[in-house]
Structures are given as structure tokens and as C-alpha cells.
């Protein structure tokens with residue numbers, strides 16, 4: 675292994691440890707909270723009083739941050755296959771985004787309120803074969819986009835995690851068709867070697883306008899410095915996952931939980 679790779683790995687570990695300790699200190703349930711905070715600081719997608727749906731929310735770190743941002747008049751609905759420990763002021767639904775019944779439960783929980791932002795930090799069960807895991811990640815991201823297209827109000831925002839790879843570019847362009855702006859961005863809190871990247875889209879064009887966007891994405895915001903080994907940032911299951919998760923229909927219980 676070359677010196678450069680070793681020092682990159684060392685840096686990655688230092689960063690990982692730093693965010694882990696910070697999350698513990700601030701009583702957040704996952705290190706992933708810093709990714710969301712950094713994304714929102716940069717792009718201001720989530721605002722006070724908004725209704726936000728958090729797909730793949732367990733153990734609940736993002737929900738904690740979302741609740742802080744939207745405040746008492748806002749609404750946060752978190753959804754995950756895995757159980758999420760109850761959180762004050764957050765509506766939690768346990769289910770698979772691929773099941774219609776689960777999606778119906780989210781609609782019920784909305785009680786007719788329009789969705790301002792959909793965020794998705796969903797990660798597939800890692801098989802260890804990158805091409806398979808990357809394809810599954812895009813599949814989940816696609817489910818998130820479909821959900822967002824079905825429920826976002828006009829002008830709404832969308833943040834979604836995807837593993838980079840073959841179909842990433844076409845997915846990114848696909849998202850761009852439905853929003854007035856769309857960027858791919860890797861926050862500092864994502865591990866240096868991780869292949870995950872977040873797509874941040876703003877200004878949903880509205881249901882009647884689907885397919886009318888330009889598909890233009892801001893290439894400058896992309897960070898291509900990604901290694902394929904060690905993909906995922908090691909917290910695909912969140913940081914304090916409970917071990918009582920059922921397997922999804924296709925056996926998608928994340929490993930090591």
C-alpha cells in the first residue's frame with residue numbers, strides 16, 4: 675500500500691473518530707448528523723416550520739437534527755425498516771419504503787400537510803460486491819425520488835444519498851429533470867474513501883411539471899475523489915442500531931446490526 679493511501683486511511687480514521695466523539699458528546703444518535711448539518715449549512719434546503727419526511731431514519735440522528743431545524747410548528751416523519759427508538763416530537767413509522775402499505779402510513783401521518791422536503795439516507799444491505807451494492811443503492815434512491823415526486827409541494831427540496839458508480843450520472847440527471855437546481859456534493863463528514871455522495875435538489879417543479887426540468891446539474895459541486903474499496907462509510911446501519919430488525923422481502927437486513 676502506498677504512503678498516500680496509508681495517510682488517507684489514517685486521516686479517514688481520525689475524522690471518523692472525531693465525528694463519533696462529537697456525536698456522543700452532543701447526544702446525537704449517529705455521526706451522520708454532521709453530514710446533514712453540513713449539507714443544510716451549504717444549501718439551506720430545510721427551514722423552520724417545514725414538513726420533512728426522513729427515509730431510512732434509524733437510529734434517528736437525522737430526525738434529531740430535522741426536529742431542531744423545523745421547530746414546534748414543523749413536522750418530522752421518520753421511516754425505516756429497522757426500529758427507531760422513540761424521539762420527542764418526531765412521528766416514526768417502521769416499514770419498507772418499497773411496500774405500498776408503508777407509504778400509505780406516511781401519507782396518513784401527514785394528515786393532509788404538504789411535504790416541504792424529503793431526505794433519504796437509505797443504505798442497502800452490503801453484500802461486499804460493489805456493483806451489486808451500488809445498484810441497490812440507486813434502486814433505493816430511485817424509490818426516494820418517486821416518493822418525493824408524489825408528495826413534495828411545488829418548490830420543495832430533496833436530499834438523497836447514493837453510492838457512486840455506473841448508473842449514478844443518469845440518476846443525477848434524472849433528479850435534475852424535476853427540480854430547478856440539482857447538485858451532487860460530498861460533505862466533510864462523509865469518509866474520505868467513501869463512495870457515497872449526496873444529491874441536493876431544490877425547487878421541485880410540481881407534479882404537473884414532471885419531466886419538464888432541464889436535467890442540468892451543477893458539475894462543479896461534485897467531488898470525484900473517491901475510492902471504491904472501503905465503500906460506504908461504515909455506518910450504513912447507523913451508530914446505535916438495535917438488533918431486532920426483520921429481513922426485508924429480499925433479505926435486505928443490513929449486516930452487522
Ligand SMILES: C[S@@+](CC[C@H](N)C(=O)[O-])C[C@H]1O[C@@H](n2cnc3c(N)ncnc32)[C@H](O)[C@@H]1O
Pocket residue numbers: 703704706707729730731732733734735736737753754755756769770771772795796797798799814909910911912913922926928
Ligand atoms: C445510514 S442508516 C441511516 C442513518 C440515519 N440517517 C441517522 O442519522 O440516524 C441507513 C438506513 O436505511 C435503512 N433502509 C435500508 N433500506 C430501507 C428500505 N427499503 N426502507 C426503509 N429503510 C431502509 C436501514 O435500515 C438503515 O437504518
